[in-house]
Amino acid sequence: xxxxxxxRIDRNGDPEKLKILEQxxxxxxxxxxxxSWDLAESLRRTGGRWTTxxxxxxxxxxxxxxxxxxxxxDMKGDSR
Numbered sequence: 001x002x003x004x005x006x007x008r009i010d011r012n013g014d015p016e017k018l019k020i021l022e023q024x025x026x027x028x029x030x031x032x033x034x035x036s037w038d039l040a041e042s043l044r045r046t047g048g049r050w051t052t053x054x055x056x057x058x059x060x061x062x063x064x065x066x067x068x069x070x071x072x073x074d075m076k077g078d079s080r
Contacts (some may be wrong), residue, residue, distance in 0.1 A: 027066035035059055049051070 032050065034042045036058040043050060046064070056062040
């Protein structure tokens, strides 16, 4: 059984902590659950390329796409 971990970026918004996470967790294992009103800020904080893989009302599930290979609904955060 694999143990999954979740990290709240809003609680760990320090850029140095984000760099440590990026070195520890492979980019293809990053997912984000975010409300529509927090989307722009979340993309700015995390950077990279994200693809929406699901949505329910105002909440979206995004996957970080390190290679830009996912086919649809892609969004870009600021590159870091």
